[in-house]
Amino acid sequence: MRLIMLGPxxxxxxxxxxxxxxxxxxxxxxxxxxxRQAIKDKTPLGEKAKRYMDAGxxxxxxxxxxxINERISQPDCAGGFILDGFPRTVAQAEALCExxxxxxxxxxxxxxxxVDAKFLLARLTGRRVCRNCGQMYHVEMNPPRSSGVCDxxxxxxxxxxxxxxxxxxxxxxxxxxxxxxLKTFYEASGRYKVFDGAAPIAEVSxxxxxxxxxx
Ligand code: ADP
Ligand code: ADP
Ligand code: ZN
Numbered sequence: 654m655r656l657i658m659l660g661p662x663x664x665x666x667x668x669x670x671x672x673x674x675x676x677x678x679x680x681x682x683x684x685x686x687x688x689r690q691a692i693k694d695k696t697p698l699g700e701k702a703k704r705y706m707d708a709g710x711x712x713x714x715x716x717x718x719x720x721i722n723e724r725i726s727q728p729d730c731a732g733g734f735i736l737d738g739f740p741r742t743v744a745q746a747e748a749l750c751e752x753x754x755x756x757x758x759x760x761x762x763x764x765x766x767x768v769d770a771k772f773l774l775a776r777l778t779g780r781r782v783c784r785n786c787g788q789m790y791h792v793e794m795n796p797p798r799s800s801g802v803c804d805x806x807x808x809x810x811x812x813x814x815x816x817x818x819x820x821x822x823x824x825x826x827x828x829x830x831x832x833x834x835l836k837t838f839y840e841a842s843g844r845y846k847v848f849d850g851a852a853p854i855a856e857v858s859x860x861x862x863x864x865x866x867x868x
Contacts, residue, residue: 654679654733654865655758657740659835660766662824663776664850665857668789669766670737672858673865679733682724684717684741686787689813706815709823711741711831718748725752733761743834762868763839764861766850770825777821781810795854 654677658666670681688706691699698716705712721739724730740746753759779792785808790797797804815824839845848860
């Protein structure tokens with residue numbers, strides 16, 4: 654199964670992608686995670702991406718399209734994958750469509766998480782991420798059992814550099830510039846569904862998993 658997660662920053666794309674990954678045994682592909690790893694490793698990709706990410710702007714299409722083309726052709730993606738944070742522009746969606754066409758494959762389902770903007774800022778400023786395994790937490794809404802420590806692996810939790818208010822507001826702007834066009838692109842496929850992402854995490858998962866099972 655090949656899935657796409659859409660939604661604004663903080664909608665819960667990564668959180669839900671991790672739950673679906675566990676259920677279906679298919680890899681989660683987060684362009685944000687790949688780019689952050691490249692920055693940490695100080696690779697040429699990381700050097701190129703850093704200033705865009707720090708500003709809350711999108712990394713150029715050709716860069717992220719290149720990342721995705723390489724990643725989805727890996728053997729572990731043969732049985733499907735979940736794209737979390739890609740595509741973010743229609744140009745990226747078109748490139749994905751073309752790459753999948755060459756592989757004789759297609760997207761099976763597009764999950765669009767809808768969350769009112771008034772909830773998103775608090776979700777992002779309170780987000781903490783495991784340095785070791787990437788699991789997300791929220792200091793109030795989804796806290797780890799022990800403060801600052803990952804439940805899953807014992808890793809240290811940190812706050813992302815771009816989860817600062819000023820950068821978050823810029824990311825919302827960038828999202829709203831692209832969101833409608835992307836929605837229109839996928840709506841036409843008949844494999845697109847909007848979910849209420851403001852519900853508690855477990856409830857959102859139930860909704861998504863039952864939609865996937867009922868396909
Ligand atoms: P995205 O990948 O869409 O940016 P995340 O999955 O990282 O979003 O979630 C953003 C923050 O909100 C995290 O701190 C996460 O723990 C929290 N969160 C995710 N889903 C929910 C939810 N349904 N209710 C409350 N908090 C949530
Ligand atoms: P969020 O959890 O807030 O949705 P991500 O981790 O997905 O954020 O992305 C963080 C940053 O990485 C974005 O602000 C952007 O700079 C860059 N990025 C991630 N995915 C893409 C993409 N598909 N196209 C362009 N830039 C991207
Ligand atoms: Zn962890």
